[in-house]
Amino acid sequence: MVSLTATVTGKRQTQRPAGRSIGRPGLAWALPATIFFALFAVVPLVLVAVLSFTTWSGLGSPEYAGFDTWARVFQDPVMIKSLWLSVLLTVLGVVVQTPLSILLGVWAAGPQRNRAVLSAIFFVPLLLSATAVSVLWRALLDPNFGVPSQARWLFGDGNLFGTQTAAIGVLVFVSTWQFTPFHALIYQGATRAIPQVLYQAAQIDGAGTVRQFFHITLPQLRNSIITSMILMIVGGLTTFDTVLILTQGGPGTDTTISAYYMYDKAFKGFDFGAGAAVALMLVVVATVISLVVVRVSGYDKMAGTKEGL
Amino acid sequence: MRRRPNYLAGLGALLWLALVGLPLYVMLGATVQTREEYSAGGPLAFPRSFTLDNYIQDFGNGFGQYFLNTVVVTVSVVAIVLLLVPPLAFTIVRNRGRGTSGVFRLFLLGLAIPAQAVIVPMFYVISKAGLYDNLIGVILPTAAFCLPVCTLILTGTMRDITSDLFEAMAMDGASVRRTFFQLVLPLSGSGLSTIVVFSALQAWNGFLFPLVLTQSEETKVITLGLYNFRTQYGINIPGLLAAVVLSTIPVLLVYLFARRALVQGLMGVGGK
Amino acid sequence: MKKRAWFPRAVAGGATLALGLTLTACGGDGASAGGDSGTIHVLVYGDSANKVEKAIVAEFNKTSKVKAVLDTVPGADYQQKLQTVINTKQAPDVFFNWGGGSIQPFVKAGLLLPLDDFIKKDPGLKDNFLSSVFNTAVVDGKSYGVPMRGTQPVLMFNNKKVLADAGVQPPQTWDELIAAVKKLKAKGVTPIALGGGDQWPTLMWFEYLYDRVAGPELFTKALGGDKSAWESEDSKKALSMLKELIDAGAFGTNFDSVKFTDGGSPQLLASGKAGFELMGSWEYSTQQDASPDFAKNDLGYTNFPTVAGGKGDAANVVGNTNNFYSVLKKTEHPEAVAEFLKLMYSDDFVKQQLAIGNLPTTTNTTKFLDTADNPDYLKYQFDLVDKAPSFQLSWDQAYPPSGITPIHQAVQQFFNGQVDADGFIKAMQALPTS
Numbered sequence A: 001m002v003s004l005t006a007t008v009t010g011k012r013q014t015q016r017p018a019g020r021s022i023g024r025p026g027l028a029w030a031l032p033a034t035i036f037f038a039l040f041a042v043v044p045l046v047l048v049a050v051l052s053f054t055t056w057s058g059l060g061s062p063e064y065a066g067f068d069t070w071a072r073v074f075q076d077p078v079m080i081k082s083l084w085l086s087v088l089l090t091v092l093g094v095v096v097q098t099p100l101s102i103l104l105g106v107w108a109a110g111p112q113r114n115r116a117v118l119s120a121i122f123f124v125p126l127l128l129s130a131t132a133v134s135v136l137w138r139a140l141l142d143p144n145f146g147v148p149s150q151a152r153w154l155f156g157d158g159n160l161f162g163t164q165t166a167a168i169g170v171l172v173f174v175s176t177w178q179f180t181p182f183h184a185l186i187y188q189g190a191t192r193a194i195p196q197v198l199y200q201a202a203q204i205d206g207a208g209t210v211r212q213f214f215h216i217t218l219p220q221l222r223n224s225i226i227t228s229m230i231l232m233i234v235g236g237l238t239t240f241d242t243v244l245i246l247t248q249g250g251p252g253t254d255t256t257i258s259a260y261y262m263y264d265k266a267f268k269g270f271d272f273g274a275g276a277a278v279a280l281m282l283v284v285v286a287t288v289i290s291l292v293v294v295r296v297s298g299y300d301k302m303a304g305t306k307e308g309l
Numbered sequence B: 001m002r003r004r005p006n007y008l009a010g011l012g013a014l015l016w017l018a019l020v021g022l023p024l025y026v027m028l029g030a031t032v033q034t035r036e037e038y039s040a041g042g043p044l045a046f047p048r049s050f051t052l053d054n055y056i057q058d059f060g061n062g063f064g065q066y067f068l069n070t071v072v073v074t075v076s077v078v079a080i081v082l083l084l085v086p087p088l089a090f091t092i093v094r095n096r097g098r099g100t101s102g103v104f105r106l107f108l109l110g111l112a113i114p115a116q117a118v119i120v121p122m123f124y125v126i127s128k129a130g131l132y133d134n135l136i137g138v139i140l141p142t143a144a145f146c147l148p149v150c151t152l153i154l155t156g157t158m159r160d161i162t163s164d165l166f167e168a169m170a171m172d173g174a175s176v177r178r179t180f181f182q183l184v185l186p187l188s189g190s191g192l193s194t195i196v197v198f199s200a201l202q203a204w205n206g207f208l209f210p211l212v213l214t215q216s217e218e219t220k221v222i223t224l225g226l227y228n229f230r231t232q233y234g235i236n237i238p239g240l241l242a243a244v245v246l247s248t249i250p251v252l253l254v255y256l257f258a259r260r261a262l263v264q265g266l267m268g269v270g271g272k
Numbered sequence C: 001m002k003k004r005a006w007f008p009r010a011v012a013g014g015a016t017l018a019l020g021l022t023l024t025a026c027g028g029d030g031a032s033a034g035g036d037s038g039t040i041h042v043l044v045y046g047d048s049a050n051k052v053e054k055a056i057v058a059e060f061n062k063t064s065k066v067k068a069v070l071d072t073v074p075g076a077d078y079q080q081k082l083q084t085v086i087n088t089k090q091a092p093d094v095f096f097n098w099g100g101g102s103i104q105p106f107v108k109a110g111l112l113l114p115l116d117d118f119i120k121k122d123p124g125l126k127d128n129f130l131s132s133v134f135n136t137a138v139v140d141g142k143s144y145g146v147p148m149r150g151t152q153p154v155l156m157f158n159n160k161k162v163l164a165d166a167g168v169q170p171p172q173t174w175d176e177l178i179a180a181v182k183k184l185k186a187k188g189v190t191p192i193a194l195g196g197g198d199q200w201p202t203l204m205w206f207e208y209l210y211d212r213v214a215g216p217e218l219f220t221k222a223l224g225g226d227k228s229a230w231e232s233e234d235s236k237k238a239l240s241m242l243k244e245l246i247d248a249g250a251f252g253t254n255f256d257s258v259k260f261t262d263g264g265s266p267q268l269l270a271s272g273k274a275g276f277e278l279m280g281s282w283e284y285s286t287q288q289d290a291s292p293d294f295a296k297n298d299l300g301y302t303n304f305p306t307v308a309g310g311k312g313d314a315a316n317v318v319g320n321t322n323n324f325y326s327v328l329k330k331t332e333h334p335e336a337v338a339e340f341l342k343l344m345y346s347d348d349f350v351k352q353q354l355a356i357g358n359l360p361t362t363t364n365t366t367k368f369l370d371t372a373d374n375p376d377y378l379k380y381q382f383d384l385v386d387k388a389p390s391f392q393l394s395w396d397q398a399y400p401p402s403g404i405t406p407i408h409q410a411v412q413q414f415f416n417g418q419v420d421a422d423g424f425i426k427a428m429q430a431l432p433t434s
Helices: A005-015 A027-051 A068-075 A077-109 A115-122 A130-140 A164-192 A196-204 A209-220 A222-237 A241-246 A258-268 A272-297 B007-031 B035-041 B053-094 B098-111 B115-128 B135-159 B163-171 B176-187 B189-205 B208-213 B222-233 B237-257 B259-267 C006-035 C050-063 C075-086 C104-108 C116-121 C131-137 C160-165 C174-186 C200-214 C217-223 C227-231 C233-247 C264-270 C283-290 C292-297 C334-345 C347-355 C365-371 C375-387 C401-415 C421-429
Strands: C039-046 C067-074 C094-097 C152-159 C190-193 C274-280 C299-302 C317-320 C324-327 C391-393
Touching: A027 A272, A027 B053, A027 B098, A027 B115, A027 B135, A068 A077, A068 A272, A077 A115, A077 A164, A077 A209, A077 A222, A077 A258, A077 A272, A077 B007, A115 B007, A130 A164, A130 A241, A130 B007, A130 B189, A130 B222, A130 B237, A164 A209, A164 A222, A164 A241, A164 B007, A196 A209, A209 A222, A222 A272, A241 A258, A241 B222, A258 A272, A258 B115, A258 C075, A272 B115, B007 B237, B035 B237, B053 B098, B053 B135, B053 B176, B053 B189, B053 B222, B053 B237, B098 B135, B115 B135, B115 B208, B135 B189, B135 B208, B163 B176, B176 B189, B189 B237, B189 B259, B208 B222, B222 B237, B222 C067, B222 C075, B237 B259, C039 C050, C039 C075, C039 C334, C050 C067, C050 C334, C050 C347, C067 C075, C075 C094, C075 C401, C094 C334, C116 C334, C131 C324, C152 C160, C152 C200, C152 C264, C152 C375, C160 C174, C160 C274, C160 C299, C174 C190, C174 C233, C174 C274, C190 C264, C200 C217, C200 C233, C200 C274, C200 C317, C200 C401, C217 C227, C227 C233, C227 C421, C233 C401, C233 C421, C264 C274, C264 C283, C274 C283, C283 C292, C283 C299, C292 C299, C324 C334, C334 C347, C347 C365, C365 C375, C401 C421
Parallel strands: C039 C067, C039 C094, C190 C274, C317 C391
Antiparallel strands: C094 C324, C152 C274, C152 C299, C152 C317
16 A cells, blocks of 8 residues: 655665765675565566466466466456446545545644544544454444434435445445545645745735635645555555455445455456456556656656655 | 634534544444344444443454464564564665665565455465465565565665764774664664554554465454454444454554554654 | 664564564464374354354264364355365365365365265265265265255245234235235335345245246256256246346345345344245254244244246255265375264254254154254254255356356346346356356
């Protein structure tokens, strides 16, 4: 979930100040970590590519299948639908969460006296695991034994997991509930870093709060908005726990997003080859989208690395 | 000069308070009621009695064991991260060789790999290695996926150690190892505490690796216990929500006593 | 900064220590898991019937040197977990299954132990079970399973109190069912509880209606590869009748958000929010576990209603013929496993299954029917199964496992209106046949 903001940080490393070579560690110091990481992250990533050209049911050994697996994956209408659903869910997530978390972050950065107490409550969803959040909301939203049974005026028959619109709504709502505090934290930090002089100057010019917000706060938050959006995109595309626990991709295949489809193919349908192909596609799509956002925004040319906190 | 409060944001904040507060209230309220009282009154009713039976029953239903397993996983993951990351970050900051920048790039690339992407081959590798349904099989990949972020955080901290200090150490004729233990580690306290919290959270809240790589009661971690509880006894809402609360208590304690470190750990990046 | 200097060192020291400890601790675990001296693992479907399996394992462990360990996986996840684990070193020695198509891939992959040697040594492992049931787990002439729960016909359960309040009699015919639905709906209760979120409870409606309208032959033909069976007049008639029932509001509107496996739909029936539920005979043990008073006093049951002019015999039933224990070839303690399997026809086993409303398919079952907690329920089931001209195995167990997801999706989409009869027929025609 933590993103490519780092690529930016990495750039600094080439212009390290020169010093004497005494007391500098040899590459051997980095070896244990590198080998460990290669073994458990890079090797599997290569293997996922290899597996995507095989058929394997989990019984016996994988068998080479050339491009058959890929052809099968691309002919599967559910697969194509899952890509669209992933994008839809991600876009909805960004659209809903961004304004909310900016408002919340800017507010939390302010000087109000009750702020400390309230923000302590605000950030509680952050402490719960995705599993816990999903289990909590599945229980709360149960049509017969949860809140909808007592609030018919709001939920109707409570068929929240039985129609596509409602199920997507639930997924977007739950991830908003869970992640908005996180993004608000990013904005809180960034808002505090905005020089007060700018506001003072604006006040002298007679600009109101709203004007100040749109003309000073928002433009100053630009970097944070990009950071937070990349995090939302990567997070959105890889949403899994929430879908597994809340909707199981249903009704039918109406909320089967790619990350869940991958799991479903591999660990429920026992078509590990197809699962691997979808997984690989997911990595590529997430990386490409992130790179595009970084390029288009010109973010890679900026030096700011501190706006995170 | 005092800024005027931002009413627009304040309104959003109030709305958010309701959105977060209500579910938490329903959750806590449900866990102290008996099942009968909960089904009679529904989720929104104010609890009329107070019982801790739901929590006690959860412990009887295996959550004690799940808790222990999660502690083992968390401690081990943190230990691996603490063993591997400081020397790595030290090398990245102080070694100027070409190999180092290659290594650093590798870890930056690692940031973009989601765990979902490698779960299929991970299952293959772990089961071939005979580590399926073994906590080690969960610990190793979980730790590996913590490394990129932790490396990033710690190199950030170590870069702030001024080169004067390194030169002074070198002047004293200090060995690399002495420099590492007497200069670098002591001055990286904030970064170290951040990566401890970050990796502990990842391990504590991890779900996908345990879901795919374990199966039996003896290796079940708490997130998986929650998921199974939900799958089989979903309408025992008081018991279920009590389990949710139990799973969160350790994190809540850290939140109360080390809020700063927790927030930085949560943020992952930027924990300068 | 200075005063924090202790921290990194303490952490580094603690980390080394902890890592050393956990690795040795886990290493110890790993070794015992690999060698597994003296245990056999038994993997079963996690539900309310587990208490009998627990008791049987405890009984086995009293006398056996090799100890049995019971592992349960929640029902909704059982099949996927089974296939995930079965080819690993951590695979169980003995596992629960449905016989038929459910074990075929494992037999083909050479993972299962034919039980014929066991049977040679103790013919009771075969002779003590009803042969029609035992044969469900025979593949290519070899026996691969021993029946381990009870036969599970699907019955129409009802809440007697709700029915009485609405002035409804348990329906004998389809028309009476439609009339009952209307009356219950007018009373403000959901006429029929349906765990649509699980999808297989929805499938039961198709299985029964196809059987009543077309007879069991249609499905046998389709399973055998004759895909035209799905387009037949009978098939279309069954679908249109289902549609009529759905449109009458029989299942309410939020059934896709309800599940059986998490206790949702049984609770609807028990709490009087619904009048009927079509479910396997395990409904009884589920209710006994979750709502004992309701199970004792108000849980009614009948066979599925008849359909006027239908080709299927009104006495036909659908469901699971039984569940089975199968054994993996790699087990290191075949003798202990054989001893364990013998418990599946012991008097004690039969009594315990009867106590939770399960009907074992052993030849000694009839002796104990009267000792059961609810003898009427069991005698009813026994007669039903005994007299049924046809016992149709659940469709999703009859097809190979790769067909399960498409079947489940098709029935769900037909019920919530996403596909019409033609769409359903196409989906069924696309299924892989063996």
